[in-house]
Structures are given as C-alpha cells and as structure tokens.
Amino acid sequence: MTERTALYVYALLPHRPGAADGVTGLDGRPLRLLPVPGTGIAALVHDASPAPFQGDDDQVRRWVGEQSQAVTTVWERTGSLLPMTFNVLVADEPPSSDSGSGSGSGSPGKGRSAEQRLTDWLTGRAPEITAQLEELAGRCELRVEITVDRTAVTADDPRTMRVPEAQLAGRSAGMRRLLAKQREQDVRNAAGQLADTLHAEARHRLLSVAEDFRDRGRAHRAPDETDVLSAALLVRNEDIDTVGTVLSELQSRQPAVRIRFLGPWPPFSFTDDRHSAYEER
Amino acid sequence: MPLTVDEKSLKHGVLSLVVTLVEVIQEALERQALRRMNGGDLTMEEMERLADALLELDEALEEIKDDHGITSSVADLHRGLDEVVDDVVDKLINPRRWAEEARG
Numbered sequence: 001m002t003e004r005t006a007l008y009v010y011a012l013l014p015h016r017p018g019a020a021d022g023v024t025g026l027d028g029r030p031l032r033l034l035p036v037p038g039t040g041i042a043a044l045v046h047d048a049s050p051a052p053f054q055g056d057d058d059q060v061r062r063w064v065g066e067q068s069q070a071v072t073t074v075w076e077r078t079g080s081l082l083p084m085t086f087n088v089l090v091a092d093e094p095p096s097s098d099s100g101s102g103s104g105s106g107s108p109g110k111g112r113s114a115e116q117r118l119t120d121w122l123t124g125r126a127p128e129i130t131a132q133l134e135e136l137a138g139r140c141e142l143r144v145e146i147t148v149d150r151t152a153v154t155a156d157d158p159r160t161m162r163v164p165e166a167q168l169a170g171r172s173a174g175m176r177r178l179l180a181k182q183r184e185q186d187v188r189n190a191a192g193q194l195a196d197t198l199h200a201e202a203r204h205r206l207l208s209v210a211e212d213f214r215d216r217g218r219a220h221r222a223p224d225e226t227d228v229l230s231a232a233l234l235v236r237n238e239d240i241d242t243v244g245t246v247l248s249e250l251q252s253r254q255p256a257v258r259i260r261f262l263g264p265w266p267p268f269s270f271t272d273d274r275h276s277a278y279e280e281r
Numbered sequence: 282m283p284l285t286v287d288e289k290s291l292k293h294g295v296l297s298l299v300v301t302l303v304e305v306i307q308e309a310l311e312r313q314a315l316r317r318m319n320g321g322d323l324t325m326e327e328m329e330r331l332a333d334a335l336l337e338l339d340e341a342l343e344e345i346k347d348d349h350g351i352t353s354s355v356a357d358l359h360r361g362l363d364e365v366v367d368d369v370v371d372k373l374i375n376p377r378r379w380a381e382e383a384r385g
Contacts, residue, residue, distance in 0.1 A: 172332060172333055173333070174332035174333030174335060174336035174337075175333070177335075178314060178315065178318075178331075182319075
C-alpha cells in the first residue's frame with residue numbers, strides 16, 4: 001500500500017514569484033506557491049499528510065495563530081489573497097481499480113496527484129477567483145468591538161439613582177439585597193438603552209466608511225460591559241485612519257464607551273465560502 | 282452547553298442542573314417582586330417579608346452548593362444557559378448570519 005500525500009492550502013492569491021519566500025506555516029513548515037498555469041493565480045501551500053491536524057485546544061489555537069501569521073505575511077507582500085480556513089487539505093487521488101477511467105496526467109490505475117487535483121480545480125474556477133482577488137485588492141479587514149462600561153454609566157445617569165443610600169438604612173437584610181438588585185438592574189437597563197442608541201449611530205457611521213460590514217461574535221467578554229456592536233469591516237487601506245477617527249469621536253463624546261479596534265488583517269470574513277469548500281476529511 | 286455526566290458524577294450533574302434551574306426561577310421571582318414593589322401594590326411589611334423569603338432561598342441555594350461542591354458547575358451551567366439565550370437573541374437580530382449558518 002503506497003502512502004498518500006497531500007497539500008495543505010493556506011490561501012489563493014495572484015501569482016507573485018517569491019511572495020512565499022522565507023514564510024513558514026504550521027509547526028515551522030516552509031510554504032511555497034503552486035502556480036496555476038495560464039491563470040495568473042497561485043495557491044499558498046506546503047506538503048502534508050492527508051490526515052487533518054488534530055490536537056487539544058491550545059495546540060489548535062497555536063496552529064491557527066501560525067496559519068494566520070503566515071497568511072498575513074504573504075498578504076502584506078501581495079496586497080490581495082483569499083484565505084482558506086484551518087485544515088484545508090487536498091490529497092492525492094486514491095489509486096483507481098478501473099484503469100479505463102483515468103483522466104489528466106495520471107497513468108492508468110494511478111490517481112491524480114494532489115498538485116494536479118488542486119491545479120485542475122483552480123483552473124476551472126480561475127475567472128471567479130481572479131474576480132474576487134481584484135475586488136479585495138487594496139482592502140483589509142478591521143475588527144471593531146464597542147461596549148458600554150456599566151461602572152461608568154452609573155455616575156451620571158439619573159435612572160440609576162433610584163435607590164439612594166438613605167433608603168437602605170433600617171431595612172431588613174432581604175430588603176437591602178433586593179434594593180441592591182434593583183440598582184443593578186437599573187444600571188443594566190440604562191446601559192442597554194445607551195447601547196441601543198450608540199449601536200444605530202456607530203453602525204451608520206462605520207457603514208459610511210466601510211465597503212462591507214459583517215456582524216461578528218465578540219472575542220472579548222468583560223462582566224461589567226454591555227455589548228453595543230461587534231463587527232468585521234472591509235475597508236480600503238487608505239480609509240483605515242478614517243475608521244479610527246470615527247471611533248475616536250465616538251469615544252470622546254461617550255466616556256462610558258469602550259472600543260477595541262483590531263487589524264488590519266487579510267479579509268478573512270469576506271472571502272467567499274465556495275473557495276473553502278475544497279476540504280478533505 | 283457542556284454537561285458531562287458519568288455514573289460517578291450523576292448525582293452532582295443532576296443536582297447542578299436542578300439548582301441552576303431553581304436559580305433561574307429565583308431570578309424571575311426577584312424581577313417580579315421588584316415590579317410589584319415599584320408598582321406600589323405591596324405594603325412595606327409585605328415587601329420586607331417577600332424580600333426576606335427571597336434572601337432565605339438564596340442562602341439555602343448557597344448552602345446546597347457549598348455542601349455538595351457544585352458551586353462552579355452551577356456557575357458553568359448558568360453561564361451556558363446565558364450563552365444559549367445570547368445566541369438566540371443574536372440570531373434574531375442578525376438574520377444575515379443566521380442565513381449563512383443555514384446555508385453552511
């Protein structure tokens with residue numbers, strides 16, 4: 001039984017010889033470009049075993065970090081690429097028992113190599129991949145997370161002052177506890193109302209700068225904060241500073257607001273899922 | 282929502298679940314009590330009695346959790362329930378992502 005090999009695919013990109021030089025991926029494996037003849041595109045790959053990478057959470061987190069770092073480095077050199085998700089593997093075709101049905105460059109009985117399979121697949125989809133690469137050229141992804149700090153809301157909002165300290169004096173322990181809960185609920189409600197107002201405004205202003213906008217789950221959770229907005233933005237490289245200005249203005253007008261602004265990254269959230277479908281289990 | 286129950290931890294698992302559900306009911310009762318207090322349809326004496334009863338329930342739950350060593354598993358379950366609710370709300374307010382998940 002011959003051992004099958006595979007290609008681990010990191011991204012699809014415009015073919016720029018040398019773009020992967022010196023870049024390493026999972027566990028320090030050196031990356032290379034696999035050019036697709038006649039299309040102007042290439043795949044960023046390294047050789048691998050066909051078995052998916054598996055490990056505990058810390059290990060997988062480390063691999064995903066290495067993959068992300070490698071893709072970002074190459075993206076900075078090429079200005080456009082379509083990142084793949086974790087564990088996208090293209091394996092050699094299993095040897096066929098039917099020698100008459102072989103196609104491409106495979107000899108009778110022997111399946112196509114991983115390189116040939118990937119090249120064939122990319123050749124068939126080259127027009128749409130090229131179009132998407134052009135759409136994303138000169139653009140990046142920014143991640144914005146906006147929250148309201150509830151401990152900062154309490155100070156100046158009259159709705160949170162319904163239970164003055166004097167009202168707690170002389171009350172039973174149960175009553176004091178319930179009134180404290182009420183205060184907590186009032187703070188939460190006030191923060192929620194402020195968050196609703198800010199959400200509409202922040203979304204509107206960010207949409208005026210970004211070319212695309214996707215709601216995303218929060219990466220960071222703090223117990224004393226109420227969510228306002230968590231999104232991935234697709235912006236032109238020259239508009240990154242404008243997004244920063246919009247967020248700074250929001251922060252200066254609303255001191256209770258907390259903003260996390262991450263990126264620029266390759267457009268991980270804006271890559272068509274169809275390009276990630278070539279995954280071998 | 283992760284809930285691991287094997288033969289050994291069956292008792293703790295079921296107890297954690299029951300206590301978590303009682304905590305959820307307790308929170309609903311507290312919200313209802315506050316509504317009635319703010320609505321002015323309770324006398325001061327009734328309010329104190331209701332508040333003290335809820336405090337006793339809270340203390341009893343804390344004691345059960347301490348006695349059976351399930352404080353952290355109840356907190357995990359409670360957090361898990363909160364995340365499920367967050368998730369549902371998130372899907373309702375983000376129909377685009379909902380559609381993406383359905384397609385995937």
